Amino acid sequence: MQQFSDERQARKQYVHHRQVRVFSTIAAVLVVALVISFFVFFHTIGKSNAGVPQAQTNFGAPLVCASDDPVKSPAAYQANGNVEVNVLNGTKAVGLAKAVGDALQNRHFNVSTVGDFSSRKVERTTIYYGRNNIAQAYTVYSNLTDAKMVMDQRQDAVVSVVIGSTFTDLAAKESVPASGTAIKNIEGCIPPSKVDVNKLPRDFRQPKQ
Template identity: 30%
Template sequence: MLSFARVRALVVVGLLAMLALIFVIVALVRDTQGDAGATAGCQKGWPKADVTLREPSEVKINVLNGTDQVGLAGKISDDFRNRKFQIEKTGDEAKTDDIAVLRYGPKGVGSAHLLRAYFLNNAEVAYDPERTDATVDVVLGSAFQQLATTTEVNQSLGDLGSPVAPPGTCPVKDE
């Protein structure tokens, strides 16, 4: 049988738990800062940067050869196609000594972020605020050897974290 002191203690603990639950529910319902981080610091007229991390099947890329190796863009575009990317075009580009250069605009921020993982975050990024399409140019450089494996890509994405909007843009999801 419970003593009066124990019953009283259980009642007090129960009431405190109930008050805490009510307080949490009210705080969540009345929260006015749900999207505060999404547009914090955005200036009027800044382009909207799509920071949605895309699936490969949603990413359109141009694969360009920035090396002296003949046919590299075609070979690597086949590798990207096997990984479900949409290849818009292949071709040659000015030579570069980098592993790769990723050129993209505000609509391609999330796509470029995904592609960085395929180069283990060793690709140079070239953001162009004037670019209006979501396609990412992948310029393969003379230091390029191969694309990362699926496991390496997943580890690299974990290291990279979430896509971040470039300076001078407003981050949005699923534009």
């Protein structure tokens, strides 16, 4: 009986050790597979992101700060009624400029001109402004959700809004900063004093020379 009991005990130990070895091997394989899967997963994400353009401030266009020193001399959002705006349709959608112009007028902007832009293939809604109406341009910009700002060589205080195909609607009124509120400079913007006017795009309202 003692011999039978010893053999049975030895068999149990053998089976136990064999199970431990099997489970250890499986665990090691799973760990290796997990590491490989993580590597493939993150490597794939890295590759896919490398080929996708990342969102850029002002959609890649140079952005001029609202002021040189936002602490000592901050620029402020203007009262809408003090901002003169031209609205131009840069798309093939009929009546879009008038619709946007009416919407801006409902917000008390001084809309002086509504018409068509020279191109009907504008993708991104663009706000054109000059050195003399930076705060006015930012005021218009705060009312749009999908626009970029472009400073050109204009000398007057008129802000031109060229509607592009990405336009959907104005920003919700409750999200628009109140007039008199300080405009915060956006990181990476160019101080107005550093802008070389001669290197800016020409005023598209002026005839080509």
